[in-house]
Amino acid sequence: MTSSSATPARRLRVFDSTLRDGEQAPGNAMNPEEKLELALAIEATGVDTIEAGFPSSSPSDFEATKLIAQALTTAKVATLNRAVREDIELAAEAGGIDHQVQIMATGSDVHLEHKRGLTRVEGLDEIIDSIRFATELGFTDITLGIEDASRGSDDLLRPLIEAGVEAGARTVALADTTGCLIPSEFGAQVARVRSWIPDDVILSTHCHQDLGLSLANALAGVEAGADEVQATLAGIGERAGNTPLEELAAVLLYKGEQLGVTSRLRTEKLYDAYLILSRIIGMSTPRNKAVFGDNAFATQAGIHQAGMLRNPVTYEYVEPHLFGRERGILIGRHSGRSVIRNLFDQMGLGIERELLDEIYDTYIAGRKDGTCIELGDLREIITARLLRTTAPAAQMAVTG
Template sequence: MEKRLISLLDTTLRDGEQAPGNAMTPEQKLRLALMLEDAGVHTIETGFPASSSTDFIATQMISSQLKKSSFATFSRALVKDVKIAIDAGGVSDRHLVMLVATGSDLHLKNKRHITREQGLTEIIEAVTYAKDQGLQNVAVGIEDASRGEYDYIESITRTSIKAGANQIILADTTGYATPTSFGDLVRFVRKISGPDIKISTHCHNDLGLGVANALEGLKAGANEIQATLGGIGERAGNTSLEQIVANLYYKGDEYGLYTTARLNKLYKAYITLQDIINLEESRMQPLFGKYVFSTAAGIHQQGILNDPNTYEYVKPQDLDRERQLLVTRHSGKTIIRHLLQENFETHNKDEIDYLYDKFIFNQQSSMCDDLNDFKQKILSELESKSTEEAVL
């Protein structure tokens, strides 16, 4: 089966940065943008130029230094925002201007205080202005699309395309959707838009479904996923970039999809992001967590020492990470045998039992030793025990 290429738009520097504690300087944004480009991310969103001088400068810096990736800017569906975005990023086939449209009656009434008709007029004016300036790539992002009525979603889609937009972004802004409902929405918009319009997903993770919804969107006909490194973003965050890339890497044949983004480049970029925004380290975050490639349980360690495939479907080397075996009170005798053999130490059953009882079985604390530290403990203990026995 021929696989379909999926593009990725990274919004770490815009949507990811909007969350509390995630602010970055233009120089820091540039550093991350270049790392994302090196990882093969197709489009990098630089920020919201009309919102601050910081985002304006970041857009100027990033757009001038990217060599392979395209870049995107965020704007409200207002001519003045589009003008500022163009001033910052220029007019080229590498600049995607993304306009946010109001997609639900809830937002129209209670946030914007405008009618559906006024919302459509905004889209027409902003898209028309962008096209008149020579921009080839104009996207209309439908905010809160997952809670929008289908008739209005259809009106926005048709109006946007007629005005000149060549991309529709469907945003599950509050993490409201399920894979079934989001897939249905994408199929509905794909039927209206036809095959030549790019459809992007922009999902949030409030119910933990950001990745699942985005993947379902791809199956339903979307061409692109918008995501962030580590899934950072408003509230519970966004679709996780690395999890999407990993799913396409490991499950691409099953989905009939692929991406040219490089999984082994993303962890280094994430570590840089952590350092920049002082992001707390997670123990068990998929792919990037501190202990996701670490094993402490004896039965798991026995399997991994015999054949890593027994407990590693996702391979640490695929993410440029390393496997780690840790010794805790849940470890078994296998790890002791392994370490002694590794050091070419001869041993017998009584010695193994003694070391296991002393250092593992009788431990009540939350001890967690790496292998080198633990090896030194047991070798020192054997040496001391041998010396005592010789004296006796």
């Protein structure tokens, strides 16, 4: 029983970066009209914010931002921008001053030296100037997005964050840009940053998948006090990708109470958005991916099927209908005879050993190439076989 004094769940904000970070990966390019179509589908999933793009990077991103900012009604629009006044002016022109303007800070000495050629003081000064300029233009929703924060030392990050918040940033986004941390490391960093900023400043996470830990790191961040997770559909993004939105949604649905958070995600809308994404960028679906994978809700193993045909809960923790999917019982060489016996029971047939062996030998045992047939197809095969058996007797009864 839950105690009446238990801490109420806090609402976790979900920020979608499919159209920006997701599109940056090779092969994922989208034109403005395609971005708009996908943005509307993503909005239907209940995310809080949709990152439309990087307006200063190309005319296409600028146009996409304009289209999306005019079309969205329930999700907020965000843009990503360098700490450059011209970028912020273009963002205002593309998305208006009511959208969330993210300003990138350089969060590690590695990037300051080898990428930017700046000193720490210069990196700090450009952030203060850019955020102040954004406030002068009328922006009120400003994010300090810290690139490569996961490799930044506290003595670099803390002055940067405190100065950014003082200048007007209302969100701080920590990026594990190279995906180099494990959950205990990232969680500890989030906890430290949380202690540096006021409670009313949103703390966001942006995790990458280079070690396969983007979701684990994001969840560690949530447990450490992060208010928001940045994610992408199917985890697409730079290199190995980002925190997968659908996997985050599944964890929040089934483990949200344990984590002490809720969200407004509509999980049943995610697969529709994924199908649009796949069509637009020509992305094939892996067999083994969680939630969206071809085999995510399918089984071929006879032992598993025997349990699932009695009650799906035996092997099915994530429920397919909650994610716009359907359960698949696929019949192949690993299925055995139990699935045929179960079908005979469902169809009100006795166990006809000769027929069972014939069906198994003809349609299951010989599938050495790994191909499968659907449960419904097998049912039709059994029905057709029974009709062929009974038809002559029925015909004799009529003509006799």
